[in-house]
Amino acid sequence: MPLIPQVGRRRPKTRLMLLAIAIFLWIGVLLHLFPVAWMISASFKPTLEIFNAPFRLIPKEPSAASYKLLASTVNANGQSLNVDVFRYPLHIYLQNSIKISFLTLLCQLPITAMAAYAVSKLHSRRAAKWLFYFFMGTLMIPGQIAIVPRFLLLSHFPWPTRTVPGIPFTDLFFPSWSFIGTYWGIVLPAAFSAFNFLLFKGFFDTLPTELIEAARIDGASELTTLRAIMLPLARPVIAVTGYFTFTGAWNDFLGPWIILMSEQQKWPLSVALYKLQWALTSWQPSQGAMDPALQTLISSGVGYNALMALAVVESIPIFIAFLIFREQLMKGIQIAGLKG
Amino acid sequence: MASVVPRKSHNLRYKTLMAWLFTLPGLVVQLVFGWLPVLFAFVVAFQRYYFIKDPEYVGVNNFKEVVADPLVITAFQNTLWFAFLSVGLTFLMPIFVSILLMEMSRRTIRVMMILWFIPVASTAGIAIWKYMYHPNLGLLNGILRGLHLPEQKWLDDPVLAMFSLILPGIILFGPGLIYIAALQNVPEELYEAAELEGASFWRKIWNITLPRLRPIIAMMLLFSVIGSMQVFELPFIMTGGGPGYATTTVVMYIYSLAFGAYNLGKATALAIVLFCAIMIMVGFQRRYFPENIDESSENARS
Known part of the structure; x- marks a missing residue:
């Protein structure tokens, strides 16, 4: 609610103040948009311009060369570039990011929503209380404590030990699966989200219980009630949690970095971007001779323009997600705020 | 009225069953990937633990x-x-x-x-x-x-x-x-x-x-x-x-x-x-x- 009452807004002093606030806020908006514009601009600059006229916002001779370079795996001389990222074309990384994000979305939302619905509406009060602590407790524990044990757990699931234990009195071992180097190693740990659980539960708590009872009297099963009555009502919350889950999975770097380190054909864009940036910035003039791989890279026209092109490609899908969910987000945020 | 009572308890049991069925996937994921690694951290921290060798207990050495x-x-x-x-x-x-x-x-x-x-x-x-x-x-x-x-x-x-x-x-x-x-x-x-x-x-x-x-x-x-x-x-x-x-x-x-x-x-x-x-x-x-x-x-x- 505005602090300045509507009636007094015409007084000159108040109008000056409102103008000052508006200018301050618009500066903030522009500062926010500028790096985005800078990224797009740099991605369309030819390499020469990156070096010779680095501070122009509008490229003198816009070119899509850096995008073309990323989309191919060979440079102009028909040689493969001796830098990790260029072993695979751009669309491979894009596909990987999409796969990881949608798998996470498909696993996490139903599992989390169902658990939140049960805790909110189906369980006895006692069970609900304990389950709430069970589900929310990890939110209070810094996640980094579990980096190593989680890696061990994923390397031969479900045994968090160094090796798979043998079945006593036999030569056999217990069954185990390795999720290192697979998408499941990223998706499974993210299949439940305490934060989204909180949002879902907060929403289901606001729905009247009579709604469920009415459905039950009509003979609907619990699953039908959830699917036909609860979920349509929950659309704003699903939009918010879905958006957060998607962008979270898309932006995740540490997970894929640890789990998919050795499987380059499975890298998402976040890891590919890091690798390209690392190749570009690892060399310092003080180190003497330039790494031959980097030399190939720069002589074939890869520089910050290609890095920014990769950054643009990485940002487009979440920008699209933002456009799709914009309205629902604006509505849903109020719901999230009420209970969060 | 006698017929209502068993029906109701059946309903209650059905409701509890459904409640746990809905909770189960989240429960398993949270247990295995949420809590187990945290608990296991307290085991790993007291061991000399490398990828190549069997871990051994070393107290507070770490x-x-x-x-x-x-x-x-x-x-x-x-x-x-x-x-x-x-x-x-x-x-x-x-x-x-x-x-x-x-x-x-x-x-x-x-x-x-x-x-x-x-x-x-x-x-x-x-x-x-x-x-x-x-x-x-x-x-x-x-x-x-x-x-x-x-x-x-x-x-x-x-x-x-x-x-x-x-x-x-x-x-x-x-x-x-x-x-x-x-x-x-x-x-x-x-x-x-x-x-x-x-x-x-x-x-x-x-x-x-x-x-x-x-x-x-x-x-x-x-x-x-x-x-x-x-x-x-x-x-x-x-x-x-x-x-x-x-x-x-x-x-x-x-x-x-x-x-x-x-x-x-x-x-x-x-x-x-x-x-x-x-x-x-x-x-x-x-x-x-x-x-x-x-x-x-x-x-x-x-």
């Missing part, structure tokens, strides 16, 4: 090594310094901006919010700033050159590096979604009453808005302290912990102990030390900055 390691001290100093700078310089701004944003017309708020929340992928955002900080090609030194000011080495300067990690957060100021949501629930009558008593703009913020936001501010402060104590990706991608060890944070060191030196026991012991440090900070904060709004206004009045 913790002794952690305490004696000068790099751990450096990492903790860096992390605390980062948390202090980051919370100190970027925490209050979103609250302030959100309050000011409420003064705009509904239409302006909508337009501004949409522009403000246009997302950039997180590693992409970090890469943009890495480019901005480039000593020769970067925009920041370009601006300094244009103003005839001394150029900086930014991320390559041991003193400036940590500050450079925070700077984007200062420049890109904006409102916080959660504050906007909370501000919409402040009853307008409170402002009107204050207006009638002749309260000034800033006075209304101080005496009405901020106390109303207090629970959310306390919660967000908690999360931002916990979050900044665990910072990893930002320094890892921007500086790689350098120059030297000037921006090596605790979590980066945990990572390099585990996946660089393969010393899993020591890495986990350090993680537990970090965990304890964060919990102590949380405890302090809960004590001196409670969420309870009534308690604090009681104190203010007496």
